[in-house]
Amino acid sequence: MFMRFIYKFSSPPYFYAISGKLLPWLSALFFVLLAYGLYGGLVIAPADYQQGDSFRIIYVHVPAAWMSMFIYVVMAVSGGIGLVWRIKLAEIVSIGSASVGASFTFLALVTGSLWGKPMWGAWWVWDARLTSELVLLFLYLGVIGLYNGIEDKRTASRAVAILALVGVVNIPIIHYSVEWWNTLHQGATVTKLDKPSIHIDMLIPLLVMAGVFKIYYFIVLLLRSRNELLERESNGKWIDELLEKVN
Amino acid sequence: MNANKLEAHRLSCIRDERVLFSELSFTLNSGQVLLIEGANGAGKTSLLRILTGFRKPDTGDLFWNDDALDDAQEFYRDTAYIGHHNGLKDTLTAEENLRYAQALASTALTIDDALEHVGLDGYQQTLVRFMSAGQRRRLALARLLCTRKALWILDEPFTSLDRASIKLFEKFIENHVSQGGLTIMTSHHNTAIPHTLLQKIHL
Amino acid sequence: MKQSSLFQALGAVIKRDLLLAYRQRAELINPLAFFVMVITLFPLALGAEIALLKRIAPAIIWVAALLASLMSIDNLFRADYDDGSLELMVMTPHPLSVLVLAKVTAHWLVSSVPLLFIAPLMGLMLHMDSDVIGVLLLTLLLGMPVLSLIGGIAVALTLGLRKGGALLAILVLPLYVPILIFAGGAVDAAMSGLPISGHTSMMCAILFLAITLTPLPTAAALKMSLS
Numbered sequence: 001m002f003m004r005f006i007y008k009f010s011s012p013p014y015f016y017a018i019s020g021k022l023l024p025w026l027s028a029l030f031f032v033l034l035a036y037g038l039y040g041g042l043v044i045a046p047a048d049y050q051q052g053d054s055f056r057i058i059y060v061h062v063p064a065a066w067m068s069m070f071i072y073v074v075m076a077v078s079g080g081i082g083l084v085w086r087i088k089l090a091e092i093v094s095i096g097s098a099s100v101g102a103s104f105t106f107l108a109l110v111t112g113s114l115w116g117k118p119m120w121g122a123w124w125v126w127d128a129r130l131t132s133e134l135v136l137l138f139l140y141l142g143v144i145g146l147y148n149g150i151e152d153k154r155t156a157s158r159a160v161a162i163l164a165l166v167g168v169v170n171i172p173i174i175h176y177s178v179e180w181w182n183t184l185h186q187g188a189t190v191t192k193l194d195k196p197s198i199h200i201d202m203l204i205p206l207l208v209m210a211g212v213f214k215i216y217y218f219i220v221l222l223l224r225s226r227n228e229l230l231e232r233e234s235n236g237k238w239i240d241e242l243l244e245k246v247n
Numbered sequence: 248m249n250a251n252k253l254e255a256h257r258l259s260c261i262r263d264e265r266v267l268f269s270e271l272s273f274t275l276n277s278g279q280v281l282l283i284e285g286a287n288g289a290g291k292t293s294l295l296r297i298l299t300g301f302r303k304p305d306t307g308d309l310f311w312n313d314d315a316l317d318d319a320q321e322f323y324r325d326t327a328y329i330g331h332h333n334g335l336k337d338t339l340t341a342e343e344n345l346r347y348a349q350a351l352a353s354t355a356l357t358i359d360d361a362l363e364h365v366g367l368d369g370y371q372q373t374l375v376r377f378m379s380a381g382q383r384r385r386l387a388l389a390r391l392l393c394t395r396k397a398l399w400i401l402d403e404p405f406t407s408l409d410r411a412s413i414k415l416f417e418k419f420i421e422n423h424v425s426q427g428g429l430t431i432m433t434s435h436h437n438t439a440i441p442h443t444l445l446q447k448i449h450l
Numbered sequence: 451m452k453q454s455s456l457f458q459a460l461g462a463v464i465k466r467d468l469l470l471a472y473r474q475r476a477e478l479i480n481p482l483a484f485f486v487m488v489i490t491l492f493p494l495a496l497g498a499e500i501a502l503l504k505r506i507a508p509a510i511i512w513v514a515a516l517l518a519s520l521m522s523i524d525n526l527f528r529a530d531y532d533d534g535s536l537e538l539m540v541m542t543p544h545p546l547s548v549l550v551l552a553k554v555t556a557h558w559l560v561s562s563v564p565l566l567f568i569a570p571l572m573g574l575m576l577h578m579d580s581d582v583i584g585v586l587l588l589t590l591l592l593g594m595p596v597l598s599l600i601g602g603i604a605v606a607l608t609l610g611l612r613k614g615g616a617l618l619a620i621l622v623l624p625l626y627v628p629i630l631i632f633a634g635g636a637v638d639a640a641m642s643g644l645p646i647s648g649h650t651s652m653m654c655a656i657l658f659l660a661i662t663l664t665p666l667p668t669a670a671a672l673k674m675s676l677s
Contacts, residue, residue: 083670135624135627138620138623138624139624141620142617142620142621142624145617145620145621146607146608146617146621149608149611149613149617150610150611155610155674155677158674159607159671159674162603162607162667162670162671162674163603163607163621165667166603166625166664166667167625169663170624170625170628173628173656174624174625174627174628177627177628177631177632177652178627178631180631180635181631181634181635
């Protein structure tokens with residue numbers, strides 16, 4: 001029953017039709033929530049008692065960092081599904097996620113470094129979280145490089161899925177080893193603010209922004225998957241029918 | 248040898264957005280040779296890669312003695328493959344190369360006998376590096392004789408062989424299938440294998 | 451007449467690879483020479499101040515070992531892929547992941563074990579204390595097989611590529627991070643007279659994890675490279 005649903009949803013014509021209907025709604029939701037999140041984060045939320053207004057960068061930094069991990073997991077899981085059940089859509093979702101994930105990782109690094117300047121007085125500090133993000137960016141670059149290196153796109157998708165699965169097993173190991181390394185080598189020179197109970201007016205926009213980032217990822221993923229589907233299925237019958245309808 | 252059967256059911260292969268073949272079905276029984284013909288780029292090698300289990304068909308199924316090929320370990324017990332490359336190590340001797348092949352499979356002829364059959368007697372201790380292209384091909388084919396496999400899959404087995412050697416190997420293939428073996432091969436040459444044994448697929 | 455056993459097959463793969471390495475033994479020198487040269491560059495760039503060199507010697511040796519391993523790892527499957535032996539290895543009734551383990555073992559014997567003999571000399575040249583050198587050797591012993599095992603995945607994935615070299619480094623180096631951290635941590639602890647068992651236990655855990663898990667994706671990638 002469940003598998004039948006999966007197969008139906010992942011059949012290219014069905015997915016193409018559904019995603020076409022979803023996109024306008026998602027975009028509307030995205031803009032509404034974005035407006036609210038930005039207003040809440042930049043205007044309503046009170047300035048931090050220690051960092052003043054510079055803390056407001058968390059409304060970009062933290063959701064971006066969350067997304068960078070989240071997308072890697074999505075990439076590995078859908079890649080694994082593609083490997084096992086040979087569902088074309090899963091392969092496409094997997095590789096479509098890679099560059100979005102890399103962009104979010106890069107964004108998290110840049111905002112982290114911008115935030116570091118007022119906080120630590122340096123553009124880059126070998127803080128455990130930033131270092132993990134940096135390694136994560138390398139992992140993303142590997143995935144993208146491998147996909148572009150292999151000519152046959154189906155083979156490339158499978159190669160990427162294997163790599164993403166290896167990466168996803170490694171991420172926790174990398175994460176904890178980096179954290180351990182950080183406490184060993186850095187001692188107490190770098191202290192992130194210990195999390196004081198965050199003000200509710202600060203928290204709500206943060207959660208809204210996290211939602212906004214997720215929706216954005218979803219929109220981009222749908223757009224990319226639709227493109228990639230059209231390209232890969234260019235000799236499929238359903239595309240001819242689609243074109244006839246348009247004309 | 249037991250009776251064996253390879254069954255292909257509605258195979259199709261798409262490579263680089265191009266449909267190489269579709270709806271391809273056949274059954275190959277013990278005692279038969281399947282000859283795959285077709286122009287360059289028609290998908291002969293792709294078909295062989297599917298039949299060896301290296302590549303999954305885009306649609307369709309393969310069965311070895313009624314078991315799906317996905318459980319390839321069982322299938323590989325019975326299958327020998329010779330591709331474009333000979334699979335020989337340049338810096339090993341002829342004997343060392345064959346001994347390695349035997350260690351991964353089951354033994355049929357002894358190495359000395361196999362070498363004698365392919366006309367390489369006396370080359371046991373020669374490094375492959377010092378052999379000619381034809382001799383290397385014959386050494387690769389000697390692998391078929393010194394390991395026991397029911398199904399031979401041969402991609403252009405006769406490249407760089409002279410006419411006498413080709414005749415010799417066609418005899419080996421005939422012997423193999425007459426003892427209950429199966430052979431799948433692609434070839435540019437007109438083969439002298441009797442038509443009664445032969446099935447042809449034209450891509 | 452019987453099908454060869456798994457152990458016969460394992461033995462045959464290891465024996466063949468060692469024999470091949472022996473026939474081309476001149477090439478065995480390359481990773482070693484590379485290792486020594488990379489280490490030599492550091493005093494030249496940093497200056498020969500003994501305290502400084504002593505402090506960073508383990509890091510230098512480990513990074514050099516990592517690069518040397520990266521340099522030699524491409525040979526793991528490349529030659530087999532080019533001459534068709536890989537097809538033979540895949541088409542055996544034995545599980546490919548176990549044969550992969552045999553290939554990695556042979557590769558480790560040939561390319562990493564010699565490094566273990568040179569590393570103490572390098573440590574002496576960089577003024578390391580002898581007990582710290584002992585710990586360094588222990589970390590190399592535990593860590594280098596992991597490098598080969600993880601490297602095997604990336605090599606298998608990049609086999610079909612014409613220009614695999616730079617990509618191989620990008621795929622592999624991030625995955626080397628944990629082992630580098632724990633090895634560095636162990637030697638650091640030894641230098642300050644602290645117990646090292648925490649770090650070495652972690653390295654052992656990673657080693658066993660790598661032995662059990664990495665052959666699976668490597669085998670899958672090898673099969674894929676033949677498609």
